[in-house]
Amino acid sequence: MGLPTHWRLKNQRYCLTGEVCRECGAKLFPPRDVCPECSQPAYEPFTFSGKGEVYSYATMYQAPEGYQAFAPYTVALVRLEEGPLVTAQLTDVDTDEVEIGMPVEMVTRKMREYGEDGVIVYGYKFRPVLAG
Numbered sequence: 001m002g003l004p005t006h007w008r009l010k011n012q013r014y015c016l017t018g019e020v021c022r023e024c025g026a027k028l029f030p031p032r033d034v035c036p037e038c039s040q041p042a043y044e045p046f047t048f049s050g051k052g053e054v055y056s057y058a059t060m061y062q063a064p065e066g067y068q069a070f071a072p073y074t075v076a077l078v079r080l081e082e083g084p085l086v087t088a089q090l091t092d093v094d095t096d097e098v099e100i101g102m103p104v105e106m107v108t109r110k111m112r113e114y115g116e117d118g119v120i121v122y123g124y125k126f127r128p129v130l131a132g
């Protein structure tokens with residue numbers, strides 16, 4: 001398998017895909033198949049830009065099982081450019097540097113691990129958008 005194929009699969013798996021309502025154009029994340037704005041079925045897939053800003057956040061000092069290696073960490077409610085709010089962990093930022101309104105973008109990061117040769121789960125997180 002060549003590198004381009006690998007990248008395509010990876011992007012498919014980790015892009016922020018929700019749905020868009022064909023009736024009113026509302027963009028849904030996570031996908032819920034029914035538009036919260038107009039109650040019409042919304043099955044059209046929509047890929048979000050992954051960009052947004054911190055809407056609110058909380059720093060976790062006591063990590064749940066499987067997340068201890070990452071404590072303390074910050075979980076933020078991110079308002080995407082397209083409108084929806086997404087809960088996700090922040091990465092590449094000190095906990096005391098996080099602030100409301102900070103621009104962030106989605107990245108793929110290791111979410112949990114189960115020891116040296118255990119299962120590693122990947123998923124999306126958000127990191128600050130660097131100025132310039």
Ligand SMILES: [Zn+2]
Pocket residue numbers: 021022023024025026035036037038039040
């Ligand atoms: Zn709608």
